[in-house]
Amino acid sequence: MAESWVNYAERIGSDLHLDLSGPGSKRAALIRALRDAVHSGRLAPGTRLPPYRSLAADLGVARNTVADAYAELVAEGWLTARQGSGTRVAERSRPLHPAVRQRKPAPHPRARSTRHDLRQGTPDASGFPRTAWLASYRRALHQAPNEVFGPGDPAGRPELRAALAGYLARARGVRTEPDRIVICSGFAHALRLLFGDGGGQPLRGPLAVEAYGLPFHRELLAAEGVRTVPLPLDEHGARVDRLTRERAVLLTPAHQFPTGGPLHAERRAAVVDWARARGAVVLEDDYDGEFRYDRKPVGALQSLDPERVILIGSVSKSLSPAVRLGWMVLPERYVGDVLAAKGEREAWASVLDQLALADLIVSGSYDRHVRQMRQRYRGRRNRLVAALAERAPHIEVSGVAAGLHAVLRLPPGTERSAVKAAIWQGVALDGLAEFRHPDTDMPVHDGLVVGYATPSEHAYAAALEALCGALPPGGTQAS
Template sequence: MADLWVNSAERIGADLHLELSGPGGRRAALIRALREAVRGGRLAPGTRLPPYRSLAADLGVARNTVADAYAELVAEGWLTARQGSGTRVAERALPPRPAGNPPVRTPPRARGPLHDLRQGTPDVSGFPRADWLASYRRALQQAPSEAFGPGDPAGRAELREALAEYLARARGVRCEPDRIVVCSGFGHALRLLFEGRVLRGPLAVEAYGLPFHRELLGGAGVRTVPLPLDEDGARVDRLTRERGVLLTPAHQFPTGGPLHAGRRAAVIDWARARDAVVVEDDYDGEFRYDRRPVGAVQGLDPERVILVGSVSKSLSPAVRLGWMVLPERYMADVLAAKGEREAWAGVLDQLCLADFVASGSYDRHVRRMRQRYRGRRDRLVAALARRAPHIEVTGVAAGLHAVLRLPPGTEAATVERARRLGVALDGLAAFRHPQHPESAAPAPDGLVVGYATPPEHAYAAALDALCGVFPDP
């Protein structure tokens, strides 16, 4: 038996695995192998087969052996041969199924919501395809040969240099390229920091946040301690003996609003006094509308803050790229946790993003999407003021989502009503820490509405459906 991999010029694309075995010599074995490949669907109708000479060379058989096999399969109707078009798999109907053997049906997919207003996703129809493609082409053409070898665990120098310049200019971050480690997003950063035992708990977190992050921390054996929130952000005065604190200071997730300037200074003072660390989730700091930009807390003390960002909100969650800006004392441990072989962020994507940032395309895209999301935010506020004036809209000075305050005790019923009407959104309770300090502040009822999620052409219908969720007061 010979297991051979045949390289085809068209439509086969990848190698074709043929097993030449059984009685009758090589010609008969080749006929059986090709016939089985067609019958089994591995060679689709219309697929062009390799020329006699190249297939014969790959298989180690005589050219006439291949020619004779092709000719017999053409005569049987499996293949077709036409001058100038080569030999192809025939376009023919599949044989009928035997009676009593019903076709296997794929179970239908569960029907999704008619209108998706869940948080966490940008308008993916706004992805800058032309500019991204131009950057990818430049990056590929200019990439040095060594870029195609094993990667640096810190990430490509080109990307770290571009990020250092951008973060300093746009987010007030103080860093050098050698303090940046490229990762695949915030979740990956948490895994490196806590599963890699670079940091340890207990860790203070905001009383509202992503359950996914709390689950990831719990899986790493980290105990999380919730901090209550008020109109000035997290109550950092409640910090005690924790080893660190995880904050979203530019735009608290999901309730909205920046961390007050006094509290930003206070959390740095606490970290210095306790020899602790602040993990700053800078998840959508570029998108602000009705307030001045809020710089990163990291700028107050680069040796006490780990800043983590990504392009999941600004570009797309499909671009699996993020970054950590690290104090010097954590660099070696993070790189050791990451390992010698880069397994998460592809080098070509890193080079593409580096060009995208350095060329100014990233800034232009962010400004364009900021205008789009501001317009959507304004339409949401206006529609609710007109059709559901009893619903208070909060947390809309920045970001990609709004919080709609509801009367006490109505959240669960409203989320269920929205589901029945085909509107997907999240209740505020879904983001509440299980040990939320009820005594510090009552847990409000509300909805978290992602106004960035629907594509532009579907936004008006999504708003109309959302307004229909709220009964008259």
């Protein structure tokens, strides 16, 4: 039998699984197994080993067998033993043959030298409301009924669905009831539930999408056999007048991703009229609707017709992508199919996290956090615009009235060289071409998509300096 073992926390009574098969006595086998684990680096220097009694009980050997094995390895220098601190792997015990250790994959060449992360899509991790989240988690755990610790309801906890119904109505103008909301782990999970083959498959393609959007979403849909048809964009958003026989359309009406700007009011009405006439549905990606700076809030498209629009949101921008919670606000006719696609039990979104988020919303802490981060990101946005106005006034900045990123319009033919220059400056960002649908006939526009939320406050000034150093000078044009 191959040796098996489990990494464990450094605390008394932790598990340590060792295989004692092989020739010789149990004592000899235990010494050999421990020596091999230290020798290969599987037990790191400083790791605390279980007490004699615990390990003996786990391995089914006598306590003295473990004591003797520990004593011999201490004498050989593999372990150390001190009164009050237990038995530990000696600090000087380094793996003698590092080549046999499991190697981590080499980092991406860009990631190896990255000093400044200006990629879109990630909030400031230092802004996560740890104190408020912990307080909500404790309250939720203390008040949770016993049923919480059983199999989860695929619709999501009623506490969270009720809290979201109230919050979305107040903050985003959504019209719904808690039983129309289904909890998921995020936008990608929602797409899989709506278009995947694993359950009821509520929706089918072809699906119209904006000509610029996340390639990850297009790849996910393609993997589910869904053909996507690109809609051109202009200064008023997606050209919804180009919709024809598609069964659904996916839009970012509050803040087009990544080019910026809301969908014009006339087009919002027009796409709802199209859905009614065709018996189709509009998918509304409300990915950063909370963060607006220079204009009045744009309400959810869903409010125009709750029976023709599916609103999808999450906390990945407002709180953290580490909190795997999102929601779908569904027309009544889709609720049953989506729940069938999820299955009989909740397998994705932590029930305890759902309760914590519900408490965060009801207590008002979520609103306070969003307002605080809105102020922080507005300041970041202003610093970016000011730096570009001073250092690169020839660069047009767009999409900055809302959200967590901006688009820098570049001279024709300079996008690729600007991305390479950013890499040399240690800046991670994306060119606008990365988001372009491969089948669109829109004219090509060079640009950079710059996320200003991710860097910490103390690193932001250096990130802006490096970014400006990577931009093409005025009048530059590729030959």
